[in-house]
Amino acid sequence: MRLQDIVRGLEEGNRRALARAITYVENDYPEGKEIMKRVFKKTGNAHVVGITGFPGVGKSTTVSKLVQKFREKGRKVGVVAVDPGSPFTGGALLGDRLRMEGLDVSKNLWLDPGVFFRSMSSRGRAGGLAAKTGDVIRLLDAFGFDVILVETVGAGQSEVDIVEVADTSIVVMMPEMGDDIQINKAGILEIGDIYVVNKADLGGAEKTVKWLKSMIMMDQEAVEILSKTSHADEYAVESGEIFERMKRSSDWTPPIITTVADRGEGIDELVDAIEKHFNHLKSSGKLKERRVRRISREVFSIITEEIRNILINEKGGSFREVVEMVVNNEIDPHTAAERMIRDLRTNT
Numbered sequence: 001m002r003l004q005d006i007v008r009g010l011e012e013g014n015r016r017a018l019a020r021a022i023t024y025v026e027n028d029y030p031e032g033k034e035i036m037k038r039v040f041k042k043t044g045n046a047h048v049v050g051i052t053g054f055p056g057v058g059k060s061t062t063v064s065k066l067v068q069k070f071r072e073k074g075r076k077v078g079v080v081a082v083d084p085g086s087p088f089t090g091g092a093l094l095g096d097r098l099r100m101e102g103l104d105v106s107k108n109l110w111l112d113p114g115v116f117f118r119s120m121s122s123r124g125r126a127g128g129l130a131a132k133t134g135d136v137i138r139l140l141d142a143f144g145f146d147v148i149l150v151e152t153v154g155a156g157q158s159e160v161d162i163v164e165v166a167d168t169s170i171v172v173m174m175p176e177m178g179d180d181i182q183i184n185k186a187g188i189l190e191i192g193d194i195y196v197v198n199k200a201d202l203g204g205a206e207k208t209v210k211w212l213k214s215m216i217m218m219d220q221e222a223v224e225i226l227s228k229t230s231h232a233d234e235y236a237v238e239s240g241e242i243f244e245r246m247k248r249s250s251d252w253t254p255p256i257i258t259t260v261a262d263r264g265e266g267i268d269e270l271v272d273a274i275e276k277h278f279n280h281l282k283s284s285g286k287l288k289e290r291r292v293r294r295i296s297r298e299v300f301s302i303i304t305e306e307i308r309n310i311l312i313n314e315k316g317g318s319f320r321e322v323v324e325m326v327v328n329n330e331i332d333p334h335t336a337a338e339r340m341i342r343d344l345r346t347n348t
């Protein structure tokens, strides 16, 4: 398939073209970049929803139920699973395909043209998975999916921080997970716009809900105290992201939804919460604010990567020279860096 055909295929809703485009982007082919440039204008319409949580809490089950609900509402849904926890049998895609099919035999999501599923693995790929995931999401967006669900394994465990790609972040937990020091450490409590306590059929869900509620409330109180102190601005700068996330909760209290995903219980409420959050983001201007932050980070990381490439490939010689001068105690690392930057400035 030629590049032109892929771009046209994307415009015409050809799924093979979409699959090919994703492959190019995933593998860092130059065509991938070119495709992104050409379809970019068509992006920005989808609601990107991240679903994260520890292994086995029921993320994939929840995702497949959400897909059905959104389909019933006439929405087209794209799904990206980053590093799916399921064992890979015959490739990541097949593994998850079988799983999704197995969950609801009456409706084969795989034959539905309004659904597209793709898994991505970080295995064997050098860095930049977040950026790649961002581009894959964009391709789905350009293709015309209204909702894009992105499943990743827990914050801090995956290379993709869900808040870096999603408009709405959902954190899935299960009973008996409260009070767990691991959760506090995983930073999961700061990132959720919506919390789900799944596997309510196992009992003990109320306790987890209660615990979550108190954690969220503490967060909000901390924000209020912080915002009243004269150091609030400094603090915001220093701890940037976290403060932003906390600030958000002062006008959005993350709902906690109890579900039994494999029976579809609580999924209607979850869909409602997702839509409510998207409306909140739009009406409060936060959607734009979030996207500005996200795109800044993305462009920044592209620039950093480009500079790295220049230093390694084009200026490898002088870079090495400067490094050796540091090794020989002739100059210090700061001076070395300043020299390289001066060199970049004058020669590009």
Ligand SMILES: Nc1nc2c(ncn2[C@@H]2O[C@H](COP(=O)(O)OP(=O)(O)OP(=O)(O)O)[C@@H](O)[C@H]2O)c(=O)[nH]1
Binding pocket: 053, 054, 055, 056, 057, 058, 059, 060, 061, 062, 084, 085, 086, 153, 198, 199, 200, 201, 202, 259, 260, 261, 262, 263
């Ligand atoms: N009892 C119970 N089991 C559930 C529920 N939802 C999902 N499960 C089961 O929990 C197991 C894990 O579900 P998945 O949806 O694969 O969980 P996941 O979070 O996507 O797992 P990884 O992708 O491996 O991290 C499966 O055996 C599901 O059938 C539920 O509400 N109650």
Ligand SMILES: [Mg+2]
Binding pocket: 059, 060, 061, 084, 085, 086, 151
């Ligand atoms: Mg899963």
